[in-house]
Amino acid sequence: MRNNGILRIVARFLIPLIMLFALYIQFHGEYSPGGGFQAGVVFAAAWILFALIYGLDAALDIVPERAMYVLMLLGVLIYAAVGVAGVVLGGNFLDYRPLLDDPQYAQQFGIVTVELGIGITVSTVTMLIFTMFVQRRSQSMQIEDSQTEDKD
Amino acid sequence: MIDIGLLSFLVVIAIAVVRSRDLFTAAMLFAIYSLLSSALFAVLDAGDVALTEAAVGAGISTILMLALLALVPRQEAEAPRPNWPALAVVVLTGSVLIYATLDFPEFGNPENPVQTHVGPYYVQETYNDMGIPNMVAAVLASYRSIDTMGEGFVILTAGLAVYALLGTRRRKPKPATKKQESQKR
Numbered sequence: 437m438r439n440n441g442i443l444r445i446v447a448r449f450l451i452p453l454i455m456l457f458a459l460y461i462q463f464h465g466e467y468s469p470g471g472g473f474q475a476g477v478v479f480a481a482a483w484i485l486f487a488l489i490y491g492l493d494a495a496l497d498i499v500p501e502r503a504m505y506v507l508m509l510l511g512v513l514i515y516a517a518v519g520v521a522g523v524v525l526g527g528n529f530l531d532y533r534p535l536l537d538d539p540q541y542a543q544q545f546g547i548v549t550v551e552l553g554i555g556i557t558v559s560t561v562t563m564l565i566f567t568m569f570v571q572r573r574s575q576s577m578q579i580e581d582s583q584t585e586d587k588d
Numbered sequence: 589m590i591d592i593g594l595l596s597f598l599v600v601i602a603i604a605v606v607r608s609r610d611l612f613t614a615a616m617l618f619a620i621y622s623l624l625s626s627a628l629f630a631v632l633d634a635g636d637v638a639l640t641e642a643a644v645g646a647g648i649s650t651i652l653m654l655a656l657l658a659l660v661p662r663q664e665a666e667a668p669r670p671n672w673p674a675l676a677v678v679v680l681t682g683s684v685l686i687y688a689t690l691d692f693p694e695f696g697n698p699e700n701p702v703q704t705h706v707g708p709y710y711v712q713e714t715y716n717d718m719g720i721p722n723m724v725a726a727v728l729a730s731y732r733s734i735d736t737m738g739e740g741f742v743i744l745t746a747g748l749a750v751y752a753l754l755g756t757r758r759r760k761p762k763p764a765t766k767k768q769e770s771q772k773r
Contacts, residue, residue, distance in 0.1 A: 466720035469635030477643045512740045530733040540719035547729040554740050561747035568754040569655035
């Protein structure tokens with residue numbers, strides 16, 4: 437697929453747009469439909485499209501597997517940290533009002549932050565699952581290759 | 589009218605999925621099914637759900653399904669013979685569920701429990717509480733925040749489970765014996 441010019445050009449055009457759209461539904465989620473889950477999936481879709489066109493290795497150069505492990509944990513940790521911060525500042529768990537002086541701004545801040553955490557986790561988990569499936573395939577193909585070589 | 593059209597399309601595609609022996613076709617039909625459900629949600633003014641269904645159901649699940657289909661044979665195994673007790677159980681359960689829908693409150697009635705419990709509070713007070721217009725985001729990330737955190741952990745668990753099942757440290761192709769050893773550890 438790497439030699440197909442049309443695919444490459446269209447993907448080069450589309451991938452930034454998909455990523456931009458993901459960021460839009462991530463950070464505009466309070467005003468229009470959207471939020472962390474959708475944004476994470478759309479962002480991962482852009483990465484997967486890149487992996488389909490340019491190969492998994494090139495995609496893993498951009499987002500290494502190790503970064504996925506770290507980021508998927510970081511996402512839920514951001515979420516939980518917002519909750520704990522509410523407790524530390526004298527509220528209930530996941531109570532955003534103590535975070536800032538103005539209760540409305542505090543709520544908005546809390547929502548945006550937890551949505552960001554969700555977005556990070558969802559996108560990296562999706563990328564990770566895709567990576568695992570594809571690596572599994574290349575693994576099994578390698579095993580088949582080595583078996584046929586042994587027979588020869 | 590659009591609802592009836594979409595719903596009948598959904599039924600047709602569901603039957604096509606069941607009847608198809610080719611897993612690739614089935615995966616594609618599932619994507620169409622998700623896209624139609626998404627359109628149905630959009631018709632019902634549930635923008636957030638429609639967006640989720642379109643992105644997750646029609647997009648990512650299809651890609652993951654196709655990535656998985658690269659690992660398994662393309663044709664479904666032949667069913668040995670019709671399983672009549674199973675069919676009886678399914679028909680019985682289905683008819684009980686359809687019978688139960690007769691007790692549903694009338695669709696769109698303002699007196700329904702869903703309209704009279706916490707719903708009015710969210711509708712009226714979200715903007716005063718948070719200053720944001722999207723009630724779905726407010727309920728998801730603030731009023732019901734712990735649920736959403738649980739969902740986040742569910743996603744994380746899914747990733748960890750796939751990693752535990754499929755994740756083997758490999759960069760260079762190893763001989764099969766070494767691979768078996770590393771799997772035993």
